[in-house]
Amino acid sequence: MNARVLVMLLATVAVIACGDEAPSDASPTSTAAPTPRADGLTGAPLPATTVGSRAFDEEHFDRDLEPFPALNEVVPVAAADAAWMQPDDLVLGAVHNNEARAYPLFMMTLHHVANDTLGGEPYLVTF
Amino acid sequence: MVQGDALRFRVAGIYNGVFTMWDESTGTAWSHLDGRAIAGPLAGSQLTVRPLQTTTWSAWVEAHPATTVPSTETGASYVRNNTLGDEFLSEPFLASLVDIPDGRLSASALVIGVRAGDEARAFPLEARPDDAPMQDTVGGLPVVILEDGNGQPVLAYHRALTDGRVLTFARDAEGVITDEETGSRWSATGLAVAGELAGVQLTFVTSFLTEYYGWLAFNPETSIHESPDTPR
Numbered sequence: 001m002n003a004r005v006l007v008m009l010l011a012t013v014a015v016i017a018c019g020d021e022a023p024s025d026a027s028p029t030s031t032a033a034p035t036p037r038a039d040g041l042t043g044a045p046l047p048a049t050t051v052g053s054r055a056f057d058e059e060h061f062d063r064d065l066e067p068f069p070a071l072n073e074v075v076p077v078a079a080a081d082a083a084w085m086q087p088d089d090l091v092l093g094a095v096h097n098n099e100a101r102a103y104p105l106f107m108m109t110l111h112h113v114a115n116d117t118l119g120g121e122p123y124l125v126t127f
Numbered sequence: 128m129v130q131g132d133a134l135r136f137r138v139a140g141i142y143n144g145v146f147t148m149w150d151e152s153t154g155t156a157w158s159h160l161d162g163r164a165i166a167g168p169l170a171g172s173q174l175t176v177r178p179l180q181t182t183t184w185s186a187w188v189e190a191h192p193a194t195t196v197p198s199t200e201t202g203a204s205y206v207r208n209n210t211l212g213d214e215f216l217s218e219p220f221l222a223s224l225v226d227i228p229d230g231r232l233s234a235s236a237l238v239i240g241v242r243a244g245d246e247a248r249a250f251p252l253e254a255r256p257d258d259a260p261m262q263d264t265v266g267g268l269p270v271v272i273l274e275d276g277n278g279q280p281v282l283a284y285h286r287a288l289t290d291g292r293v294l295t296f297a298r299d300a301e302g303v304i305t306d307e308e309t310g311s312r313w314s315a316t317g318l319a320v321a322g323e324l325a326g327v328q329l330t331f332v333t334s335f336l337t338e339y340y341g342w343l344a345f346n347p348e349t350s351i352h353e354s355p356d357t358p359r
Contacts, residue, residue: 035326043317043329044287063149068138069203076195079188085196087185090209093194094179095316100191102184106208107197113148113159114197115135122133125179126148126159 071111076101092125094118103127143344144225160341161242178282180315181211181336186276190315211237211336225344231351232339240342240349241283241334243268247346249339252280254354259297260304262286263352270332271296275315278302283334284317288327 079085091102097119108114108127116123134150136157141147145160155167162174180187188194199205221227221234228234238249244266255261261272261280271286271294278298286294286306294306296313304313311322317329343349 037326040289041324042289042327043285044289044291045285045330063137063139063154065139066137070135070137071197071201072135073201075198075200077198079192079194079196082196084199085184086207087183088209089184089207090181090211091184091187091196092179093182093187093191094177095191096177100187100194102187102191102194102196104184104196104205105181105211106205107199107203109208110203110205112138112146113136116197123177124134124136124162124174126136126146 068110068112071107071114071116074101074114074116092127094123094125096121096123141224143341144221145341145344158345160337160345161335176333176335178316178331179335180275180281182275182279182281182315183277186315189276221340225340226347228340228343234338234340236339238337238339238342238351239272239280239283239334240337240346241265241270241272241332242346243270243283243332247342247349248352249342249349250280250283250352251339254352255280256354261352261354262296265332268332269293271329272334273313273315273317274298274302274304276302281315281336283332284329285332286329288324 085104090105092105092108093100093102099119101116101118103114103125105127108125112127114125116125132152134152136148136150138159139147139149139156142158142165145158147165148157148159149155149167150157150169153168155169155172156165157163157174158165162176164170164172218227218234232238232249232251237252239252241248241250246266248263248265250261250263250272260274263270265283269286270283272280272283275281286296288294292308294308296304296306298304305311305322306313306324309323311319311324311327313329314320317331319325319327
């Protein structure tokens with residue numbers, strides 16, 4: 001399978017962040033942390049979600065292939081200093097522990113995987 | 128991160144038409160669609176899926192003024208690309224890699240895939256009603272697909288409160304999302320920003336934007352949200 005074929009296969013947009021194996025307890029926040037309400041009212045919690053599995057085809061899995069280089073050394077730049085960004089640029093936006101970062105689509109279509117740290121925790125972003 | 132260790136991932140290949148990756152620590156193969164370990168020492172593990180919106184830079188900055196963006200000085204050359212959901216693949220080629228879709232939606236239709244309880248449901252972006260965000264019940268959970276500042280559906284949130292109330296959402300003429308029960312206004316990340324419920328944060332429900340064929344391959348039992356929606 002050549003690189004061109006792989007590029008064509010990038011159709012699926014996926015967005016994953018890396019936490020641990022615990023059931024999802026994601027707590028999305030705005031950049032400005034919401035003030036906890038005095039009455040304690042909040043969104044209701046979720047039950048655990050299970051995920052099934054399917055047979056894996058080794059035919060299309062090759063650790064030496066690396067068709068796309070992961071983005072491993074993220075240097076964050078403030079929005080005001082990111083003059084290259086245009087208003088209509090699509091981004092994959094994440095917020096974790098009150099830290100917000102936007103991963104431009106034009107970067108993720110090259111790397112497809114970003115190994116980053118967000119809100120003090122290891123964070124994986126995929127496209 | 129798995130069992131306390133941070134993993135570093137690399138792209139490796141294709142499974143069900145979707146990229147796979149492996150981690151440098153164990154060599155385990157992972158799906159990049161939904162973060163599950165497919166084969167190898169950590170098979171069966173599941174990364175926690177966190178909310179990640181696909182939106183425009185302008186809408187993101189307006190909602191998150193303190194955001195950062197990765198420097199593009201990485202040694203790579205980037206080409207501006209703002210297209211999603213093109214029909215990249217011919218059906219015969221796609222069929223060689225994945226069970227192609229079943230006619231309910233086109234292979235490359237963009238959907239918000241939602242998993243809750245034991246259920247998977249695809250919310251086609253095109254199914255969004257004119258006057259409300261998409262709402263449904265998935266795996267017994269009432270969910271709403273919240274929208275960004277451009278009115279684009281982004282991610283799923285649990286539309287229930289700890290006091291037992293279930294919320295019904297609407298969109299006003301300015302595109303602002305409000306709940307019919309209290310009239311409170313809601314952000315794209317599930318935070319009530321004004322009104323009686325101001326400060327309430329809805330809980331994220333595992334969901335992401337994807338093309339239908341990948342969602343279907345990984346969730347063959349998926350149902351599809353239908354519009355016009357009738358919140359329950």
